[in-house]
Structures are given as C-alpha cells and as structure tokens.
Amino acid sequence: MNISYDNEAGTLYWYFVDLTEGDAVEEYECPVSLLCDARGGVVGIQLDLSEETDTTTKVKFALAHPECQWQTTNQFLTVAIAPHASVVPLAEPAILDIDSEGRILGCDVADVDHEKKFRYQRLEPHFVAIEDPLEELVALPPMDEAIVLPQVERAGVVAIVGRPNVGKSTLLNAIIGQKVAITSPKPQTTRSAIRGILTRSDAQIIFVDTPGIHRPRNRLGNYMVAQARQAVPDADIICMVVDITHMPNELDERIATMIRRSRSPKILVLNKTDRPNPHAAECLAAFRALVPWQMEIAISAIRNEGVSNLVDEIVTRLPQGEAFYAADQITDQNERTLCAELVRERIMHLIGDEIPYGVAVEVEEWEKRPRHRYIRMTILVEKESQKAIIIGSGGTMLRKIGSDARPAIEATIGEAVYLDLWVKPRTNWRDDPSALRWLGYRNE
Ligand SMILES: Nc1nc2c(ncn2[C@@H]2O[C@H](COP(=O)(O)OP(=O)(O)OP(=O)(O)O)[C@@H](O)[C@H]2O)c(=O)[nH]1
Ligand SMILES: [Mg+2]
CATH class of the missing domain: 3.40.50.300 (P-loop containing nucleotide triphosphate hydrolases)
Structure with missing residues (x-):
C-alpha cells in the first residue's frame, strides 16, 4: 500500500499497488468517504462504485495490499488500515486510476479537510514520499495531543x-x-x-x-x-x-x-x-x-x-464495554455541517408552506480572517420563485435568516462570524442523485 498526502493541495493519494509510470491508462470519478476512527483520525477510504456499469469486474480486479482489509459490499470498495468508527462523505469525488485491464490501482482525493478532525496520524507509517520533487510532501501536523479515552464500565x-x-x-x-x-x-x-x-x-x-x-x-x-x-x-x-x-x-x-x-x-x-x-x-x-x-x-x-x-x-x-469517543466529544458531526444545519433550522422556522422541505444548505467557504471567521453558505432551493421568497423584499428575509443563525453559529464554534448567505435554485434536487450525493445525503 502506498499512501501520501500533499498538504498544500489538500490531496490524499492512496494506491493499492506500487505504481510505475504509465500503469494507469484511464481515470474515473466516483464518490468517496473517509473512514475515521473514534478520534477522528483517518484510517481508510470508501469508494462508491455503484454508478459504474462495469463495477463487478473492476471490484474483482481491485488490488489489495496484504496490510489492508478490504471488502466489497453494495458496490462499495472499502480499504482500511484499522477498524473505523465513522464514515465521512466528501464533497469532491475521488479520481480513480484504472489500468488497461480495468483494475483499480488507487485513487486521489482532493479537497480533504485536514484542519480539525481528519488527521492522518494513523496513516503516517504507510506514507511514502512523492517522487516528483515539484509535488513536495509536506510534514503533517501532529495531533494536538494524544486523546485519552475515558474509563467506563x-x-x-x-x-x-x-x-x-x-x-x-x-x-x-x-x-x-x-x-x-x-x-x-x-x-x-x-x-x-x-x-x-x-x-x-x-x-x-x-x-x-x-x-x-x-x-x-x-x-x-x-x-x-x-x-x-x-x-x-x-x-x-x-x-x-x-x-x-x-x-x-x-x-x-x-x-x-x-x-x-x-x-x-x-x-x-x-x-x-x-x-x-x-x-x-x-x-x-x-x-x-x-x-x-x-x-x-x-x-x-x-x-x-x-x-x-x-x-x-x-x-x-447498556452492555459492558469500553468508551468509543473522547470524553469531550459530543457529536460525530463536523462543525461545518452543524453550522449549515443551524441556517436550515432558521429557514424551517421562518419560511412557511412547503419551501423549507426543498431547501438544502452547504458551506462554500470557511476562512479564518483577522477579526472573524468568514463563512459563505449557499441555500439551495428548487425554483426561481422560491429564491425570491427566501431573499424577501429588499433582502429582508435573507438578512433575518442570517442574523438569527449567526449567534447560534458563534456559540457553536466559539468565534466571531461573518455569515455570507447566497441563494441558488437547482431544479428538483431532491430527486437528483448527483445533487443528493453532493449534499451528503447518501446512504453507506
Ligand atoms: N410541548 C412540547 N413540545 C415538544 C416537546 N418536545 C418537542 N416538542 C416540540 O415538537 C416539535 C418537533 O420537535 P423535534 O425535536 O424537531 O421533533 P423530531 O421528532 O426530531 O422531528 P423530525 O426531525 O421531523 O422527525 C418542536 O416544535 C418541539 O419544540 C415536549 O416535550 N413538549
Ligand atoms: Mg428531528
């Protein structure tokens, strides 16, 4: 197994074989999730191959290093170096490298959030240097501190x-x-x-x-x-x-x-x-x-x-057993998801009729600035007419949603927040598999 991480590009490269130039002849995009242990450390990846017509062949040929456990269920290819506690879907798809016989050689996963939860310490023993000097492998930040699991009966x-x-x-x-x-x-x-x-x-x-x-x-x-x-x-x-x-x-x-x-x-x-x-x-x-x-x-x-x-x-x-999470961890959701949910909650409260059922909220930017955290979110609606209702006359409703949600977001992340909300229609997204996947609404 051959794993590397480009800190600057935020890209994780995970190869099941040692690649040589020219091995990969085809690329294919597929949805991907990170598998995390109880502490939020990355211990594996899960590729969703359900949309690929020729999946069975590809899965059959997927190569696994003896060190990795791998299993294929429901068209998922799961590769992990240790047992996982949670599955975290990523917004960006994985790019699979396929060889001339249709085997999956490995993948790269861009846009991996390494800021807080998803640390790569558990993967480090498997890391290899990237050979291309232009793509320097930057040292990974260590975990803040070793997390001690509480002793419980x-x-x-x-x-x-x-x-x-x-x-x-x-x-x-x-x-x-x-x-x-x-x-x-x-x-x-x-x-x-x-x-x-x-x-x-x-x-x-x-x-x-x-x-x-x-x-x-x-x-x-x-x-x-x-x-x-x-x-x-x-x-x-x-x-x-x-x-x-x-x-x-x-x-x-x-x-x-x-x-x-x-x-x-x-x-x-x-x-x-x-x-x-x-x-x-x-x-x-x-x-x-x-x-x-x-x-x-x-x-x-x-x-x-x-x-x-x-x-x-x-x-x-309760059965007897050991703790799974650190004593101070209260949820498995990441901060961004929770903050997007707080905006959706305000919409559920403020907007009448059926509209809130067709609303989804996603975080587009999450940037630390000198005086506050800048958070840009898109509120997805199903029709142009709904966009007008969410914005309200002269933008009053959108401002109200923002000013109601902001204190809750600030309380959640413990920082001052500049909340920048945008509204975008996407027709019939609730029945659109790719939009649902993009928004993280997909079953394991
Ligand atoms: N009077 C009263 N209202 C409650 C109580 N618990 C919840 N509610 C109200 O019931 C409504 C629904 O509460 P939720 O907690 O969102 O219900 P839920 O079961 O999670 O709903 P879904 O997520 O839609 O399945 C809210 O308006 C709550 O304030 C209660 O003990 N008494
Ligand atoms: Mg509920």
Whole structure:
C-alpha cells in the first residue's frame, strides 16, 4: 500500500499497488468517504462504485495490499488500515486510476479537510514520499495531543426512532445538554442520523437521533427513511419516542413492526407530557400494545423533565464495554455541517408552506480572517420563485435568516462570524442523485 498526502493541495493519494509510470491508462470519478476512527483520525477510504456499469469486474480486479482489509459490499470498495468508527462523505469525488485491464490501482482525493478532525496520524507509517520533487510532501501536523479515552464500565449505542415531529431531536439535545440536532415545529426536520455522545463517570452512551419515519415522496425522503431504518439493527437499545397527545397511527405501527424484529431492549418514551391531554389513558394503552416494551417512561423533552431518569434506565441496560469517543466529544458531526444545519433550522422556522422541505444548505467557504471567521453558505432551493421568497423584499428575509443563525453559529464554534448567505435554485434536487450525493445525503 502506498499512501501520501500533499498538504498544500489538500490531496490524499492512496494506491493499492506500487505504481510505475504509465500503469494507469484511464481515470474515473466516483464518490468517496473517509473512514475515521473514534478520534477522528483517518484510517481508510470508501469508494462508491455503484454508478459504474462495469463495477463487478473492476471490484474483482481491485488490488489489495496484504496490510489492508478490504471488502466489497453494495458496490462499495472499502480499504482500511484499522477498524473505523465513522464514515465521512466528501464533497469532491475521488479520481480513480484504472489500468488497461480495468483494475483499480488507487485513487486521489482532493479537497480533504485536514484542519480539525481528519488527521492522518494513523496513516503516517504507510506514507511514502512523492517522487516528483515539484509535488513536495509536506510534514503533517501532529495531533494536538494524544486523546485519552475515558474509563467506563458500560458503553453502547441507543437508537432514537419515531415518526416525524414527536420530539426526538429535542430529546437528544436535552440529553446532551447542548444543541447537536436542529429542531422545528415542522415534520421531517432531521434528514440524517446524528450521533450525540454522552459520557458519564460510569458509562458512555452514543445516542443516534434519526429522521422521522414517514412515507417518502422523493429520493431525499427515501434516504431519510433509510437512515432511520439503518440505525435499528446497530443499536444496543431502542427508544421509540411518541407524542402522547396523539393516538398511534399507521406510521407508529410500521415503526413498531420494524423494531419488534430487533432483540435489543426497547423503551417506550412518552413525550410531550406537559401538554394537556384528555385522552392520555387511551393513548397510553394503545402505545403499550404496539411492542413488548422492556419499560416505558413519561417525559417532557422541552422542559427537560424525566430525561435524566430515562438516561439512568438506559445505563442499567447498556452492555459492558469500553468508551468509543473522547470524553469531550459530543457529536460525530463536523462543525461545518452543524453550522449549515443551524441556517436550515432558521429557514424551517421562518419560511412557511412547503419551501423549507426543498431547501438544502452547504458551506462554500470557511476562512479564518483577522477579526472573524468568514463563512459563505449557499441555500439551495428548487425554483426561481422560491429564491425570491427566501431573499424577501429588499433582502429582508435573507438578512433575518442570517442574523438569527449567526449567534447560534458563534456559540457553536466559539468565534466571531461573518455569515455570507447566497441563494441558488437547482431544479428538483431532491430527486437528483448527483445533487443528493453532493449534499451528503447518501446512504453507506
Ligand atoms: N410541548 C412540547 N413540545 C415538544 C416537546 N418536545 C418537542 N416538542 C416540540 O415538537 C416539535 C418537533 O420537535 P423535534 O425535536 O424537531 O421533533 P423530531 O421528532 O426530531 O422531528 P423530525 O426531525 O421531523 O422527525 C418542536 O416544535 C418541539 O419544540 C415536549 O416535550 N413538549
Ligand atoms: Mg428531528
């Protein structure tokens, strides 16, 4: 295996063989993710070959060095030097080098963010110098400090599932004590599974907040529901959150059917108990009948009532195990994603009707300047007419979105921020596979 990193160009070169000039005769672009360990160090890459017509041949011929574990599932080629804890999709595709027999020799991955999380220390023993003197291999910054994992008796993953708008993300934030997931009165706010990590002296719990399970009407919806479904089999404990002020509907029944298949303990979380509810007894009986629950607990996520009891009950049911994350890590999302989400949250709150469902926000620039961090984001909408609504007359709405989001962003990154928002239409992006991939809405 032959790995190098050009610090200046921010490009990672990962070759499965020792290349000689002329070996590669063809190039091919494909989506790529970095595989990271619990500390955010890069330990592998994952190439998405699903769009390549001749994938099977190429995968069959993919060469692997004895040191790397490699597996191909669902048209993914995964190459790692150590077990990974998270998969981080990159915006830029990987460029694959293919030889005359169609074998993948390796790839280069541009635009790799090395500033904070994605460090290359674990790869360093595999690094080789780049021979071309013009492409000097710059020494990598060392990790700030060795991260010590906390000593705990129990550790595990808890999936938080439920239909849209029942308060799953509000619950996650209450548990973690900080905003790690955006919330809004509109259903389908959460789009991707989000990890919130709670470390106590006795246990580390990795909560996975999931998108509300609904009937999808586009590819984005398919992605969201798949994200929720995927969280269930991986979970050591499943919390189904319900809104106790409503009777269970067909979606609750579908979710119940899905979680019944799991052998993990299942907890019924009855949320919104702060609301008046004359039919509470009836609703409770109906929810109890859905699944053979290990326990049930009534909470008000918004008032943080019953939440610590829920956490205590979860800890007693966690398997014994070692911590996975450093004690101060509270989420697996990177700062940029979280900041883009905070802008989307403001849009969910400020803009009516269907428009927010067709909005995506991406960070285009993230630059440290003398007095502040300059952050440029694009708000993607589906139509020109929606662009006008987001901007508002004389730009008032866009300014309002920015001024509402900025304090939350500053609190998250701990720096003064200059937020520069732009709006761009991209027709029907929610059904456009390449746009979805670009925005990071793709399943592993
Ligand atoms: N009254 C009351 N409202 C709550 C409570 N928990 C959440 N909410 C509100 O319910 C709405 C939906 O909350 P979210 O946390 O975004 O719900 P979600 O289940 O994550 O929704 P999706 O991400 O769309 O699946 C928001 O307006 C919350 O403020 C609660 O305990 N009581
Ligand atoms: Mg949510």
